[in-house]
Amino acid sequence: MRVPWICAITMALALTTGAATGKVREAYVSMPGADAPGPAADDRVHVLKVGSADARQVVVLVAGQFGAAGGFGPLARELAARLPGTQVWAVDRREQNLADLRGFRRPPDRAADYYLGGRYRARTPQSVPYVGTWGLGVELADLRKVVLAAADGGRRRVILGGHSWGATTALAYAGWDFDGHPGYRDLSGLALIDGGVHDAFAGEGYTYRLTADQADARLAKIADGEVFDKSLTMGRTETFAILQQLAGKYAAALADEPSAVAGHLPDQLRPPAKVTNEGLVEWLFATHPLVPDISVNPAYTSTATLARALAGPVPALFEWYWPNRLSLDLEAADPFDDTSVARKLGLRLTHTREIDVPLYSFQSGLTHGTVNKAAAWVAAQSRITDVTYAEDSAMTHLDPLLAAPAKNTMLNTLTPFLARLAD
Known part of the structure; x- marks a missing residue:
């Protein structure tokens, strides 16, 4: 998710999917990240691996912004089932090391007691000031570790993709200079899901053209302690993610019982009448969503699917702590060029015009056409000649990740793109 609005556990399990193959191998694993400011224990990412x-x-x-690997679970399982020669890796950024997700492994009532009773481990800007340095450079250094591990010394092709600001991140990787090595040379393709660069979000009302003075002002605020992006702050920084995951956990386990979470929601999210646990999830994401970025269309995405994705326990659907520096850098990367502001922030976007790998771009109704328009600009300004565009204006921003497979236009157009690259 991209939102100008809003774990060190390893497990392996087999899950049934909707595809004919029936079972898909799945594991959530810890992997080494890059060296970055902060404890060495935080120099790790986690990856949901689905498929052979x-x-x-x-x-x-x-x-995307405030999004985590759990949001890709349904999509990854279906892709891996349809394409046995393709494995899907969904990445949890190093920020998820800061989240205390262990309470969600308990039954709903005990999880609620743990989180609503304030018994979990919380992080503050004072306790983790080094997060103020975790920008796009740190994220891409971590991501390159993942990409190279996926490539396995050249044995496997790697397609890099992302959702919302995750699509922005994928493009930034392709145009990045890794100590003289262009990022796109690590890749066999790019897959952009409802996001990108160069005014991809303009149709939603967001354009990014930072000046040097604006960048300096925001760097000063980060240095003064505004370490976390507070777009979704509803109490503490992590409050939003905790409440949504609790709502999903209750809905997945006790769908028809009166909601145990509704009364804990802030006024702007609280339903006007009593609802069931499942009804609360529907209220939050379909009937009265906080913002369009985190809504679903019930014609595509069932409440039960959404509840399971929210419930986790790991990987989660939402990140707890999003660094302000990462927001700043992604905004500065939007022109997708080696601008003076990009250089000021240490962004190495020096290979954007050299990218020559196949590109897939999907847009929902969120941006009214600007996602694919922006992807066409990227292709025109680079050496990309193989471009696939797809769209479904009735889908919301989250539907491409969670929609029922038969109705998911993104899934059903991304699959042949990936199949062709695998040939």
């Missing part, structure tokens, strides 16, 4: 480890093609997916 023997696959010759890996699709690496990056979530």
Whole structure:
């Protein structure tokens, strides 16, 4: 998710999917990240791996703002089932090391007691000031570790993709200079899901053209302690993510019982009448969503699917702590060029015009056409000649990740794109 609005656990399990193959191998694993400010224990990312480890093609997916790897679960399982030669890796950024997700492994009432009773481990700008340095450079250094691991010394092709600002991140990787090595040379393709660069979000009302003075002002605020992006702050920084995950956990386990979470929501999210646990999830994401970025269309995405994705426990659907520096850098990367502001912030976008790998771009109704328009601009300004565009204006921003497979236009157009690259 991209929102100008809003774990060190390893597990392996087999899950049934909607595809004919029935079972898809799945694991959530910890992987080394890059060296960055902060404790060495935080120099790690986590990856949800879905599909055969023997696959010759890996699709690496990056979530958008406040999004986490759990949001890709339904999509990853369906892609891996349809394309046995393709494995899907959904990445949890290093920020998820800061989140205390262990309470969600308990039954709903005990999880609620743990989180609503304030018994969990919380982080503050004072306790983790080094997060103020975790910008796009740190994220891409971590992501390159994942991409190279996926490539396995050249044995496998890697398609890099992302959702919303995760699509922005994927493009930034392709145009980045990794100590003389262009990022796009690590890749066999790019897959953009409802996001991108160069005014991709203009149709939603967001354009990014930072000046040097604006960048300096925001850097000063970060240095003064505004470490976390507060777009979704509803109490503490992590409050929004905790409440949504609790709502999903209750709905997944006790769908028809009176909601145990509604009364804890802030006024702007609280339903006007009593609802069931499942009814609360529907209220939050379909009937009265906080913002369009985090809504679903019930014609595409069932409340039950959404509740399961929210419930986790790991990987989660939402990140707890999003660095302000990462927001700043992604905005500065939007022109997708080696601008003076980009250089000021240490963004190495020096290879954007050299990118020559196949590109897929999907847009929902969120941006009224500007996502694919922006992707066409990227292709025109680079060496990309193989471009696939798809759209479904009735889908919301989250539907491409969670919609029922038969109705998911993004899934049903991305699949042949990936199949062609695997040939």
